[in-house]
Amino acid sequence: MTNTRNEPHAATSTTTPATVRAFAASSPTSGLAATTIRRRAPLPNDVQIDILYCGICHSDLHQARNEWVNAMPTTYPCVPGHEIVGRVAKVGRDVKKHKEGDLVAVGCMVASCGTCPGCRDGQEQFCDGPATFTYNAPDVHLGGVTYGGYSESIVVDERFVLRVSPKLEPAAAAPLVCAGITTYSPLRHWNVRKGQKVGIVGLGGLGHMGVKFAHAFGARTVVITTSAHKAQDAARLGADEVIVSKNAAEMQKHAGSFDFILDTVSAVHDLNALFQLLKKDGTLTIVGAPGEPVPVGVFDLIFRRRRFAGSLIGGIKETQEMLDFCAEHGITADVEVLPVQKVNEAYERLVKGDVKYRFVLDMAALKSGGKR
Numbered sequence: 001m002t003n004t005r006n007e008p009h010a011a012t013s014t015t016t017p018a019t020v021r022a023f024a025a026s027s028p029t030s031g032l033a034a035t036t037i038r039r040r041a042p043l044p045n046d047v048q049i050d051i052l053y054c055g056i057c058h059s060d061l062h063q064a065r066n067e068w069v070n071a072m073p074t075t076y077p078c079v080p081g082h083e084i085v086g087r088v089a090k091v092g093r094d095v096k097k098h099k100e101g102d103l104v105a106v107g108c109m110v111a112s113c114g115t116c117p118g119c120r121d122g123q124e125q126f127c128d129g130p131a132t133f134t135y136n137a138p139d140v141h142l143g144g145v146t147y148g149g150y151s152e153s154i155v156v157d158e159r160f161v162l163r164v165s166p167k168l169e170p171a172a173a174a175p176l177v178c179a180g181i182t183t184y185s186p187l188r189h190w191n192v193r194k195g196q197k198v199g200i201v202g203l204g205g206l207g208h209m210g211v212k213f214a215h216a217f218g219a220r221t222v223v224i225t226t227s228a229h230k231a232q233d234a235a236r237l238g239a240d241e242v243i244v245s246k247n248a249a250e251m252q253k254h255a256g257s258f259d260f261i262l263d264t265v266s267a268v269h270d271l272n273a274l275f276q277l278l279k280k281d282g283t284l285t286i287v288g289a290p291g292e293p294v295p296v297g298v299f300d301l302i303f304r305r306r307r308f309a310g311s312l313i314g315g316i317k318e319t320q321e322m323l324d325f326c327a328e329h330g331i332t333a334d335v336e337v338l339p340v341q342k343v344n345e346a347y348e349r350l351v352k353g354d355v356k357y358r359f360v361l362d363m364a365a366l367k368s369g370g371k372r
Helices: 058-064 170-177 179-189 207-216 228-237 248-253 271-275 316-329 340-351
Strands: 018-025 032-039 046-055 084-091 103-106 109-111 153-157 197-201 220-225 241-244 258-263 278-286 307-310 335-339 358-362
Touching: 032 153, 032 340, 046 103, 046 170, 058 340, 084 153, 084 170, 103 170, 109 153, 170 179, 170 316, 170 335, 170 358, 179 207, 179 258, 179 316, 197 207, 207 220, 207 228, 220 228, 228 241, 241 248, 258 271, 271 278, 335 340, 340 358
Parallel strands: 197 220, 197 258, 220 241, 258 278, 278 307, 335 358
Antiparallel strands: 018 032, 046 084, 046 153, 046 358, 084 103
């Protein structure tokens, strides 16, 4: 995600920046390699965080390889990572919400204007500024672009630092601040609840979180997938039923029966078949981001007053609400933890869909200069 404007969101730091270890891509084809980057010294409202874990989002791969060149071009070197969990190492003198030693998280944003309608509504992801994203956005403090969580530490304004309950396992909590809030927010916004029939399209990094949340909200939860072999795992995650979308008879059996469908698939696929599953006044919300335009047949919307919508992560207040909900209900992501040195292996496996359901990078080796 990229901030396309350079207006500052906070006063520029005048103190000496620190040099920290990180993994960065130097070009679209280089892969990621060990390097060093600069981090600003904490300002009065800043929190310095020693990073323990950072999840891998599919958008990290897209950005590192400049696959969104038309919409979000990548500036190199690029240090991805916006699913960050760590310990507070230092706080600025005016910080009120966090103290040294706290377990905290940083998601997709590190700043916003604070004054536009989106910010005033607590929906900083829709900042008119726009919001400053955690990496590959203009860095008003040090120049260049922001660097993400594939690093040993980060400095963030306290407004964008989230509390993580000790009830949550830190590595499994990291994906919550992206994959978690991306699915929690639309389910909450469209008031998914007990007595409703809710579909989750795709059972990957986003989809598996959508299943967990829809189930926790009390809805009858149905996974819609192209892969019949995912039925057993879908049930384990909380699904009541699985529809194989390639099976026309199964799709027809469920036509007109869904109150809400959350589409998490990033590849181009048939949205019109999904519209036909909705009841009158039903909603299909997409959170996956296909790289190409997707054909939409409007008659499937018009004749049942169905809605087609999109959703983008969530604001800071809602993200904290989601983390607290997860702590209360024992919800985390299903993760495979790898040392940061295996990030390129993780990317290749991610392309193949060889992960259940989210990779998380362990930053411990960076602390010892790359040794484990």
